[in-house]
Amino acid sequence: MIIxxxxxxxxxxxxxxxLEIASLKFEAPNISYQSYCRLDEDDEIDSKxxxxxxxSKEEIRDSNRLSQKQVLIEFFDFIKKQxxxxxAGENVGSFDWSFIKIKSEKYSLDFPLQxxxxxxxxxxxxKYEQVYGKLLIENGKSKxxxxxxxxxxxxxxxxxxxxxxxxxKLEAECFSRLLKGKKLFDEYNKFPIPDYLK
Numbered sequence: 001m002i003i004x005x006x007x008x009x010x011x012x013x014x015x016x017x018x019l020e021i022a023s024l025k026f027e028a029p030n031i032s033y034q035s036y037c038r039l040d041e042d043d044e045i046d047s048k049x050x051x052x053x054x055x056s057k058e059e060i061r062d063s064n065r066l067s068q069k070q071v072l073i074e075f076f077d078f079i080k081k082q083x084x085x086x087x088a089g090e091n092v093g094s095f096d097w098s099f100i101k102i103k104s105e106k107y108s109l110d111f112p113l114q115x116x117x118x119x120x121x122x123x124x125x126x127k128y129e130q131v132y133g134k135l136l137i138e139n140g141k142s143k144x145x146x147x148x149x150x151x152x153x154x155x156x157x158x159x160x161x162x163x164x165x166x167x168x169k170l171e172a173e174c175f176s177r178l179l180k181g182k183k184l185f186d187e188y189n190k191f192p193i194p195d196y197l198k
Contacts (some may be wrong), residue, residue: 001026001118002079003175004087005167006096007053009039009060010046013102017043018054018068019060021100022164025082026172027098029184033078034165038065054161069107072100076112088118089171090146120171123178126151131196145169152179155191 001153004023010016017039039045039060050056059065066074079085089096097117104111121144125135126196128144136144146167150157155175159166169185176184183189 001086001088001175002084003172004089004092004096005098005164005166005171006099007055007162007171008049008099009043010049011095012044013099015044016049017060018071018099018103019055020164021071022168023078023087024073024168024172025084025173026088028167029172031082032165032168033075035071035074037068037071037135038064040068053104053164054163068103069109072103072107072109075100078107079112085112085114086116086118087113088120088175089168090120090149090174093117093119094142118175120149120174120178121145124152124174126195127178128152133151149174152194153197154194155188 002023003019003026006018006022007020008016008018018037019039020034020036022032022034045057045060087097100113103113119172121142125142125144129135136142136148145155150170154177155170155173157170173184173188177180177193177197181193183193
């Protein structure tokens, strides 16, 4: 399973662009890929997205950055070398997968990813229901985003800005705690695993 996370210039893959792609192999998390990329001329920018990922308009249009097409080619090469075409992450199916798929079509790239994905929110909701006898839903909407998942597995996000590789690591740590009741990265040892996940 390959954990994947992207940062984008907005929420609509038909209007916005990819700013960063990161991934790591869950079974061997020291094997990872990460690259920033520049927006295409026709990509729009939502200032709220930049507030989340901390990148500036100058950075995301920087001609020294690789193009989105070049980064996708590198990312797909990384995936192929791992021999694992199933991606995992938080909201990875409807967001990350969709962005990558639409951009692949835009650049006429072969798309190697499987259409099925492993979603962290679904796994966390399942475990939450096992522990508390209910899903974390309010007013008909899931309240199990990454901050709530981290809290459920005994962690917290102390960052002010999001980055794709750090998100991958946090998501992989959550998968490990939810699936195996074990820590994955030494840097998160300060956060004990709740007894209900052991």
